Amino acid sequence: MPTAVITGGNKGLGLAQTQRFIEAGFDVYVVARSRAEVDTTGAQFIECDIAADRAADWLADLHGRVGPIAALVNNAGVHLKKPVWDVAPDELDRVLDINLRAMFAACGRYVALHRDTGGAIVNIASMGAVMALPSAAAYVTAKTGVVGLTRSVAVDAAPFGIRCNAVSPGFIDTDMTRAVLAKDPARRERIEGRIPSHQFGTPANVADAVFYLASDRAAYVNGVNLPVDGGYAVGF
Template sequence: MTKIALITGGNKGLGLAQSQLFLEDGYRVVVVGRTLGDFETLGSQFGDAARFCEADLATADADEVMARATGVFGAPDVLINNAGRHLKKPAWEVAPDEFDAVVNLNLKAMFGLSAAFIRLRKDVGGGAIVNISSMAGLIALPSAAAYVTTKTAVVGLTRSVAVDAAAFGMRCNAVCPGFIETDMTRAVLAKDPDRRRKIEGRIPTGKFGTAQDVAQACLFLAGERSAYINGVALPVDAGFSIGF
């Protein structure tokens, strides 16, 4: 039976790579996002196996989003909480509304959708949740207080949900990406090659990861090969967070 994955923010960046990999693996995928982004590339490649559900997760009602997503293919077997935002500011410069905006998307939306997913599936049992945290959920980063706060909280949320949802045969794990090669990082670091060299010098393998590296971790944690893994925050950072 074909499995269904709901991937938030699955229309660009790391999320797009996740959507592509799950589709290649035979899943039907519902992508939730504010705008289409690069979703059309999925539609042209995978046809009706990829569908888009428009929602601003920072403000939307989680149960309503889950109901609309379920109306596409049926109840999802997998929830990938990928949508998020960054804020590059030290703590003393972050305004209350800026902090709230990061918390609303990075944490509240994840909490709401995870709870809605559990309510949807608890009577039938099974299913997996994969939350995208960050190496910032494991270590401190400069000038990113709001972001680090939320990504650290994601690790705690993952562990708590893992314990609560296990009674229904569900698992919940987190992926903590390190420095990943994306269009954004390439654009930023192209202007500062010295910074790139410094970062690479602190990565044991000496290179950035790829969006596919993160997607592979998500696919593993969503599937049966990780059936006895629950409540884990998995770094995908080539060892950066161990303090090399």
Template sequence: MYAEQAIAMITGGASGLGLAMAKRFATGGYTTIIIGRNAERLRQAKEQIGAHAFTYAFDLTHFDAIPDLVQSILNDHGHIDVLINNAGIHLKKPMQDIQNEEFIRVIQTNLIAPFVLSREVARHMLERQQGHILHISSMAAQYGIPQVMAYTAAKAGIEGMTRAMAVELSPHGIRVNCIAPGFIETDMSTGALDNDPERKERVLKRTPMGQLGCPNDVAEAAFFLSSPAARYITGEILRVDGGNAIGF
């Protein structure tokens, strides 16, 4: 744990993996700042997490307003120790049916927004010569998965950006890492797989551990990578996938 009250900032923290990470950091003693677009979901998340949680309703595709958001958080809380870029959107369509605007929207949300937010938070971290930036990627960045062209492009960019950021920032005390979740059991994925038994069977057969992951598996990995226990880890893409990437 950091010497002073540690603060973690998590985008998309009101549901799914983001909420699981927010809960883990809060129980680990962090003041947890959750960024999201849906004010009602943010309210519900805060109720679940308790007094350690603070919420800010914000659309991260409003790039020009991100510096003001970061400054507002710094004014309210003093510093940011951990930034987790988790917010994202999905698009499932055959390549030939994807409209330019749809592709751009996915890239803006999943790649450009994490860059802009990381840049602004890094400016603050550079002054303190410490911090951890954690990106959330996807196994889509490492596989060829049909009908997720824009999402795949964005997440591949996230993994490349992780390495580039680590090289630039780590000499100044700022570590940068990335988690690539495999098939994790969330409301969205459960519905999709339950409606496609053949695909679910294929996923499980390829996963050596023989089961889907749960959001807390990702949360625990995020907490470890952000802790002093991972002080010598930077530029890493950590798969949390039950061995799916090495399965046959």
């Protein structure tokens, strides 16, 4: 049974990814700071603050226990709704630590551990990596860095049979999205009006894209950033 590890795979988009890999027959390990919702997925749980583990030792520990990991999905992330002039240094550090530095460390450790076996990495970026989002300077900065990291890893790790790609979700219908937009129904209407299909995506849409990039069906796909946004970024 192949193994997949998903950071932040215990809720939201990550939970849908966890379920998708389990349905495909993977042995899935979820990395999170709490066990919330993990028990209902059939995944195994690794308790870890990935932002504090600067060397991604959690990944080396798992590799030592289970052997080669077929797919690493760097999904964990946080958002900060502030313009650049309101972002405090400690707030910027938190966003970069979770969204970029932890991912950087995990990618590096994964490649070091899988040079003889190959594998696949999928990094979760954002539509904020391809277009500016209002009042989200720290988040946009971090997610733009994710795309650059993905391309660099794709080039450097290819000789070892390791692929690295990114997925950039757009507006996805999650509990958090619904809660935020419930306070501003007009904004939801504006967003839906710009999406060519006039509807939000689902967590399953994102999970399917992640699984594809991690699977052998994407064996010749490397270094891409795949938008899953219903055409929002190219619409009018």
